[in-house]
Amino acid sequence: MRYHEPHIGIAAVKVLEALGFEVVLVRNRRCCGRPAFSQGNLDAAAKVGKHNADLVNASTSHVSPLGSHLSTPPILFLEPSCWSMFVEDYCELKIEGADNVAKRCFLFENFVDDLLAKEPTVLRFNERPTTVAIHPHCHAKSIMNPAFMGKLAERLPGRKATVLDTACCGMAGAFGALAEKYDLSVQVAQRLLDNIDDQPAGTEIIASGTSCRHQITDLTNTRPKHMAELLADAIV
Structure with missing residues (x-):
């Protein structure tokens, strides 16, 4: 996301700063290992995981959300497969300190929704009657109920959101990028494609995963957004 879709990171920072956070990117971080x-x-996954866990555990407090102070800054993720690596797989790899790291890691959408549930008036959003269809990421669905994503989208006045009953988008990371797996990848995606085709004209498609967004873009005439973009665009 740092290099391929920086606009999503910029949108997330806009939302978090509007909520009163100071956003800091962890320096010298490496790929999550997914x-x-x-x-x-x-x-190899354990090696980069140890590096990242050591960085996180060494971080100090400097975040002030909504005027309060956090002794252990939360670590937010825009990509669900990276988030699940930190909260589940580092522990399975028995990386030292992984349990402490996992407690501080949050999926962006879940973190923002929890805050807005406690402080529903902290952000002002524009009103725009439109439908929003959300394709939840497989890694997010494996750990949590994605229903909250629809509620988050409907915090924006005028939006009517649906969390699509979809399976894997067919990309599964690098799987769908392999030439010999292309046909199978498209077959797996068919349920998602049918759901998108059934949406009313003008529906905004939301997908948290970068592979999911690429698959949808390649196989439809739709340019899906990340939830961070939907929220950032609506802030007034």
Whole structure:
């Protein structure tokens, strides 16, 4: 996201700063290790995981949300597969300090929704009657109930949101990028594509995963957004 979709990170920062947070990017961080982990290269995944866990555990307090002080700054993720790596797979790899790291890690959408549930008037959003269809990421669905994503979208006045009953988008990380897996990838995506086709004209499609967004873009005439973009665009 730092290099391919920086606009999503910029949108997330806009939302978080509007909520009163100081946003800091962890320096010297490395890939979460998901690509290596998904290919069975556990040693490589554990190596970068240890590096990242050590960085996080060494971080100090400097975040002030809504005028309060946090002794352990939360760590937010825009990509669900990276988030699940930190909260589940680092522990499975038995990385030292992984349990403490996991407690501080939050999916962006869930973190923002929890805050707005406690402080519903802290942000002002524009009113725009439109439908929003949300494709939840497989890694998010494996850990939490994605129903809250629809409620989050409907915090924006005039929006009517649906969390689509979809399965995997077919990309599964690098799987769908392989030439020999393309046909199978498209077959797996068909349920998602049918759901998108059934949406009213003008529906905004939301997908948290970068692979999901690329698959939807490639196989439809739709340019899906991340939830951070939907929220940032609506702030007044």
